[in-house]
Amino acid sequence: MVKVFYLGDIVEMKKxxxxxxxxxxxxxxxxxxxxxxxxxxxxxxxxxxxxxKDVKKVVRQNSPE
Known part of the structure; x- marks a missing residue:
C-alpha cells in the first residue's frame, strides 16, 4: 500500500x-x-x-477537494 501525503498535512513522527x-x-x-x-x-x-518509515500517523490531512 502506498501512503499518500499532501502539502500542509500534520503528521506525528515516532521520535x-x-x-x-x-x-x-x-x-x-x-x-x-x-x-x-x-x-x-x-x-x-x-x-x-x-x-x-518514521511517520506514526497523519494527525490532520489537508487533502485537495
Whole structure:
C-alpha cells in the first residue's frame, strides 16, 4: 500500500523533536520531503523512504477537494 501525503498535512513522527513536539507540517513533497516542526518551527529535509518509515500517523490531512 502506498501512503499518500499532501502539502500542509500534520503528521506525528515516532521520535520527539528536542523541543518536545511530535507533530510536523509537510511543506515540500518529492523524492525528499521537507517538514516543519509545529513546536519550534525548525525545518528538516528527509529522504522519502526515511520519512515514510518514521511517520506514526497523519494527525490532520489537508487533502485537495
Amino acid at each position: 520527539d523533536h528536542p523541543c518536545g513536539s511530535k507533530e510536523w507540517e509537510i511543506t515540500r513533497l518529492g523524492a525528499d520531503i521537507k517538514i516543519k516542526c509545529c513546536g519550534c518551527g525548525r525545518i528538516v529535509m528527509l529522504p522519502r523512504s526515511k520519512f515514510e
